[in-house]
Amino acid sequence: MQARALNHWFGQGEARKQALYDINLRIARGSLTVLMGPSGSGKTTLLTLLGCLREVQDGSVTLLGHELRGAAAAQNVALRRRLGFIFQAHNLHESLTATQNVVMGLQVLGRVDKDRAQAAAAHALGLLGLSDRLDYLPANLSGGQKQRVAVARALVGNPDVVLADEPTAALDKESGANVVDLLKRLGRARGTTTLMVTHDNRIVERADRVLTLEDGRIVEDRTQG
Amino acid sequence: MIGRLLQALFGRLPIGWLQLTHSRTRFAAAIAGVAFANALVFVQLGIMQSMATATLRPYAFFQADVMISAAEANALAEGGNVARQWMLQALAHPDVASGMGLFLANVSWQRDTNTLGLTTFGIDPAQPGFLAPEIAAKTGPLQVQMAGLLDRLSRGLPKDEAAGIRPQAPLSFEASGKTLTLYDTFSGGGGFGGDGYMIVSDQTFLTLFPARQSGAPDHILLRLRPGADPDRVSAELRALISDKTLRIRSYADAAQEDLTYQQTKRPTGIIFGFGVIIGVLVGLVIVYQVLSTDVADHMREYATFKAMGYGPGFFLGIVFEEALILGLSGFVPGALIGGVLLTVMGMMTTLQLAVTPGMILSVFLGTLVFSTLSGVIATRRLAAADPADLF
Numbered sequence: 001m002q003a004r005a006l007n008h009w010f011g012q013g014e015a016r017k018q019a020l021y022d023i024n025l026r027i028a029r030g031s032l033t034v035l036m037g038p039s040g041s042g043k044t045t046l047l048t049l050l051g052c053l054r055e056v057q058d059g060s061v062t063l064l065g066h067e068l069r070g071a072a073a074a075q076n077v078a079l080r081r082r083l084g085f086i087f088q089a090h091n092l093h094e095s096l097t098a099t100q101n102v103v104m105g106l107q108v109l110g111r112v113d114k115d116r117a118q119a120a121a122a123h124a125l126g127l128l129g130l131s132d133r134l135d136y137l138p139a140n141l142s143g144g145q146k147q148r149v150a151v152a153r154a155l156v157g158n159p160d161v162v163l164a165d166e167p168t169a170a171l172d173k174e175s176g177a178n179v180v181d182l183l184k185r186l187g188r189a190r191g192t193t194t195l196m197v198t199h200d201n202r203i204v205e206r207a208d209r210v211l212t213l214e215d216g217r218i219v220e221d222r223t224q225g
Numbered sequence: 226m227i228g229r230l231l232q233a234l235f236g237r238l239p240i241g242w243l244q245l246t247h248s249r250t251r252f253a254a255a256i257a258g259v260a261f262a263n264a265l266v267f268v269q270l271g272i273m274q275s276m277a278t279a280t281l282r283p284y285a286f287f288q289a290d291v292m293i294s295a296a297e298a299n300a301l302a303e304g305g306n307v308a309r310q311w312m313l314q315a316l317a318h319p320d321v322a323s324g325m326g327l328f329l330a331n332v333s334w335q336r337d338t339n340t341l342g343l344t345t346f347g348i349d350p351a352q353p354g355f356l357a358p359e360i361a362a363k364t365g366p367l368q369v370q371m372a373g374l375l376d377r378l379s380r381g382l383p384k385d386e387a388a389g390i391r392p393q394a395p396l397s398f399e400a401s402g403k404t405l406t407l408y409d410t411f412s413g414g415g416g417f418g419g420d421g422y423m424i425v426s427d428q429t430f431l432t433l434f435p436a437r438q439s440g441a442p443d444h445i446l447l448r449l450r451p452g453a454d455p456d457r458v459s460a461e462l463r464a465l466i467s468d469k470t471l472r473i474r475s476y477a478d479a480a481q482e483d484l485t486y487q488q489t490k491r492p493t494g495i496i497f498g499f500g501v502i503i504g505v506l507v508g509l510v511i512v513y514q515v516l517s518t519d520v521a522d523h524m525r526e527y528a529t530f531k532a533m534g535y536g537p538g539f540f541l542g543i544v545f546e547e548a549l550i551l552g553l554s555g556f557v558p559g560a561l562i563g564g565v566l567l568t569v570m571g572m573m574t575t576l577q578l579a580v581t582p583g584m585i586l587s588v589f590l591g592t593l594v595f596s597t598l599s600g601v602i603a604t605r606r607l608a609a610a611d612p613a614d615l616f
Contacts, residue, residue, distance in 0.1 A: 053532055053613040074536075081534030087615050091529040093240070095247035100238055108534045111236045153533075 001027040001050055001161060001193060006059035008045055008216075019045045020216045023059070027209075030191040032184055034204050037213035043197045044165065046213065050195065051083055051163045052076040064160055081108050084154030084192075086164035090146040092138040098125055098149045099134045105153040124152040127182060129175070143170040151179055155186065162186075164196040168203060180206055231546070237539075241546030244519055255515040256554045259596075262508030263559020263588060264566060269500030270584050271567040275576045276494060279416030280487045284480040286346065286357050286413070286424070287327070289446035290455040291315075291462065292479040296470040298444070299486040301479075302329060302344060302418055306441035307471065314466050315445070320453035321462075325355045326442030328430045332400045332423060339381045344419040345373075347430025347442075355446055359411055360424060366392055366408035367426045373405050376413030379421025380575040401433050415575045417493060446476070509595050512551050516544055516603035524610050532612030540607050544600045552596030556589055 006023035009016050020042045027033050035043045048054040049061055049068075056069040066079055084105070092101045102121035106112055122134055128148040138146055147170040154162060162183060168176035180203050186192040196203065204210055205224075212220035228246075231239035245252050283301055293311060298304025312324040328347030333340055350368050353361035366372045375396075377387035390396045390407050397406045405425070413422040431437055449458055455475035462473045474482070488494035520527070527540060564580040571578035 048613045051532070053615075077534055077536050079534075080532060083534075085529075085532050085615075087529070089525075089615070091525050091615060093523070093526045093529075095240070095243040096238065100243070103238060104530065105533065107237055108530075114232065 001064075001195070002060075002062040003046075003050065004060040004062075006046075006049065006056070006061060008042075008049060008054075008057055018216060020049075023218060025211065025218065025221070027193060027195060029193050030187040031208040032180075032187055032194045032196070032206070033209045033211060034207040035195060035197045035211050035213065036199065036204065041213040042216040043213050045216075047163055047165065047195065047197055051085065051161075052079050081157075082160045084157065084159035084162040086151055086154045086162065086167040088166040088169060090138070090143075090150040090170075092146055092149055092153075094138055097135045097137055098130060098141065098145075098152075101138070101149055102152045102156050105156040109157050120156055121152070124156040125149065128152050128178065144172060144175055147171055148175060148179070151182075155182070158190060159192060162192060162194040162196075164194065164198075166198055166200075167196060168198065168200050173202070176200065176202060235542065235546065237542075239546065241543045242550055244523065244543070245547055245550055251515075255511065255551055256558070258511035258515075259508055259551055259555020259592075260557075260559040260562060262504050262511060263556055263592060264562040265504035265507065266501055266588055266591070267560060267563025267580055267584065268566050268570075269497050269504060270588065271563065271570075271578045271580060272576075273488065273494070273497045273501070274581060274584065275571075275578050276417055276487060276497065277484055278577050279414070279418075280484050281480055282414060282416065283344065283346070283422060284476070284483075286360055286411075286422070287348075287355055287446060287476075288357060288448070289325075289355060289476040290449040290453070291321075291447040291459050292474065292476050293445040293447070293462075293466075294443075294472045294479070296472060298472060299490065300483045301444070304443070306438075306443060307445050308468075309440045309442065309445070311466050311468060311471060312445045312447075315447055315462050318458065318462060318465060320449050320458050321447050322450045323352065323354065323448045325349050325352050325446045326427065326439075327444040327446055328427055328434075328437065329443040330430070330434050330437070331419060332405075332433065334398055334400060336381075336398075341379055341381050341421060342419045343376070343379065343421055343423040345423040345425060345430065345433070347425055347427040350426045354448060356424075363409040363411065366395075367424070367429070369406075369408075370426075371403060371405050371429050371432065373407050373423050373425040373429065375407045375410050375423055376421035377410035378412060378414040378575075380415030381420050403433060405429075405433070414577060417576075505591065505595055508555070508592070509599050512548055512596050512599035513602050515551060516547055516600055517606060519547060520544065520603055520606045524606075525615065527607060528610040528612045528615050531610055532615060537607075540610075541600075541604055544604045544607070545597060548596040548600030548603075549593065552592040556592045560585060560588065 003023045003025050006020055008020040009018050011017050037043050052068050061068040063079060064082055099118055099121045102124055103117045106117050106120055125134060128151055130148055133145055168179055183194045210222045211218055228239050228242050231242050293307055295305040295307050309326055315321050316324055330345055332343045332345045334343060350364045353364050363374055387410055390410050392408045395406045395408045397404050415421055431439055459473050459475050567578040567580060
């Protein structure tokens with residue numbers, strides 16, 4: 001994942017405002033990188049640009065070997081299938097059970113055998129301590145449980161990159177640590193790259209690298225042992 | 226079970242079904258709405274079908290190849306008279322085998338308990354070839370002055386009373402101050418313009434309606450020689466006959482033009498036609514409203530699926546899945562309710578009102594088409610689901 005001379009603006013005419021200034025970064029495969037910074041510093045904008053959820057206006061972004069600037073919508077859709085998104089709000093589908101929500105993360109990769117998909121979803125939920133909540137609808141899960149279902153949904157398809165926005169905000173200490181352990185294990189075992197916006201010091205301490213943004217610029221880039 | 230069936234069908238989770246059934250109350254209300262629209266369409270189509278049957282029924286009493294009518298005669302029972310002399314001109318055509326003047330007027334039968342309005346045809350009993358076999362076989366008594374054949378299915382006529390009318394046991398009644406005697410019956414049925422039909426000889430007809438003249442029947446029926454094409458002969462007769470204002474067309478075309486006129490020009494046909502359109506629009510709006518609300522309610526979930534890599538086809542599939550489920554779920558109760566309503570209305574009016582296989586097929590296909598159309602309109606809201614807004 002790489003950004004070169006990346007600039008981004010919102011609005012038009014006199015209301016146009018620059019959100020990112022000359023961002024240059026390269027994130028190594030299999031690493032866990034934390035993005036920090038005050039509100040409005042451009043973290044989310046950067047995350048959405050790297051996740052091909054927003055059009056690159058100026059500069060270059062390379063994701064999994066593909067240039068995103070000027071890329072066709074179909075290429076972006078195909079690339080997003082290789083990513084795992086974890087949103088601050090869990091965004092689970094209210095009509096689907098925990099298992100069905102996780103199956104959605106697998107089904108996007110193509111036609112999958114129903115039993116195998118359910119087994120994979122159950123396994124992912126089990127890793128996150130939700131074996132006893134497989135058939136629960138989101139309305140019957142706690143905030144932390146919903147967030148863990150969302151994590152399982154993002155990871156069940158073995159993504160190459162995980163993009164997360166405050167994924168542990170709703171989790172207790174043990175669950176949060178469990179999620180970070182899982183992401184680090186995936187990084188080591190499968191080379192899954194994780195880029196995460198967080199202010200949770202428990203995660204920051206365990207990250208391989210911490211990037212700090214202020215006013216749309218990277219003001220600190222710290223690699224940790 | 227339906228969910229599993231849909232999953233096997235689509236090869237994915239049946240999200241549309243799961244979404245719709247998540248709120249059972251809303252789903253039930255949506256089905257009720259679609260069923261109502263379907264029932265409305267069935268009832269209106271049933272009435273239109275009945276009107277078509279009633280319009281074409283009297284044409285089945287006669288056998289003819291070409292019909293000559295006055296210029297303003299849009300229907301069998303409308304328009305002015307035709308001079309008999311044009312029949313004589315038509316008979317000069319080598320393919321015209323025979324001709325008969327057809328008289329038509331309404332006779333009111335004042336009974337003890339009710340009044341029957343009978344559409345009465347005056348025919349030449351010496352030419353049974355112009356009559357349907359059932360009627361032709363019973364024209365013998367019509368040679369007698371003031372004799373008639375009665376439609377035994379006339380509205381307001383008790384079945385046992387109709388069954389008792391036979392040549393050996395005729396029934397007499399007063400009409401236009403004269404006594405008419407019914408010697409036999411035939412199968413007709415009440416329509417929108419009258420309670421039933423009666424057939425008398427042209428001489429009896431002229432006695433009943435002294436203002437009418439034998440030289441000016443309402444229509445002229447022609448039989449052609451075997452193998453002659455009615456359309457071709459009609460065209461040639463239009464050139465042959467001096468009065469260019471006359472409507473000369475094949476008997477089949479005349480019946481079809483009458484039906485078209487009844488359905489598109491007469492107030493009843495237009496009203497029932499609009500009833501069908503309103504039913505379709507109600508169904509369209511209900512399905513659109515349900516789908517549109519559903520899309521709006523799940524915008525964040527759809528945006529999430531977009532972020533995950535689901536393409537436009539997936540979302541269209543969900544909305545179409547919902548549209549088809551709503552359409553099909555509403556169709557079955559709608560057809561049942563429509564059938565019950567038509568049966569009850571048929572019993573009350575003696576009109577032939579029923580749900581026909583053709584109506585079921587057309588409403589079913591219409592439901593699928595318009596549900597899909599609603600889905601197409603509703604999917605426009607999907608464009609607003611922007612995954613970048615999720616972060």
